[in-house]
Amino acid sequence: MTLWLRAAVYAVLFVFLSLQVVRGETCILPTETTDPILISISYDEPQGMVFELDINALQSLPLESFDTSTIWTDGIQTFQGVRLKVMLDCLNVESGVLTLIAQNDYSVEIPYDEIDEKGQLLAFARNGDLMTLRDKGPIWLVYPYDQNPIYQTEKAYSRSIWQLDSIIISR
Numbered sequence: 001m002t003l004w005l006r007a008a009v010y011a012v013l014f015v016f017l018s019l020q021v022v023r024g025e026t027c028i029l030p031t032e033t034t035d036p037i038l039i040s041i042s043y044d045e046p047q048g049m050v051f052e053l054d055i056n057a058l059q060s061l062p063l064e065s066f067d068t069s070t071i072w073t074d075g076i077q078t079f080q081g082v083r084l085k086v087m088l089d090c091l092n093v094e095s096g097v098l099t100l101i102a103q104n105d106y107s108v109e110i111p112y113d114e115i116d117e118k119g120q121l122l123a124f125a126r127n128g129d130l131m132t133l134r135d136k137g138p139i140w141l142v143y144p145y146d147q148n149p150i151y152q153t154e155k156a157y158s159r160s161i162w163q164l165d166s167i168i169i170s171r
Contacts, residue, residue, distance in 0.1 A: 136162035
């Protein structure tokens, strides 16, 4: 092997190992962060597989937004974030149950087969501003309530967890 080829192989290997990414069909999730962590996503099995995402990691994913009213706010709100389905696609999750946990330990469970690719949004911004703990952030799982009556049910409202800081995926 020539010196140039060996150097190229080592360079590619170094870049691959130093990036430490999980590749999905639509995104790349970094496994290291330097900013405050907004949400932690882990699997109950195998142990040790944890993704801690900061605002930069979330903003690097395919983003969506929608306008909707909520039962907790006044008037139409604009939410921006990452669809829950997109996040799960990034992690190659295709089944199981998600347990979503808020900072106050409130938790909800959502079976994978009830995740709608045009439904749940992991919103980190509302009306153009990043959400804080005081205004239901940093992450609020919201539905486009005004777009479909199935999102105007007690089930959808109870799953609209705010101050969300972790998701545990059970397979």
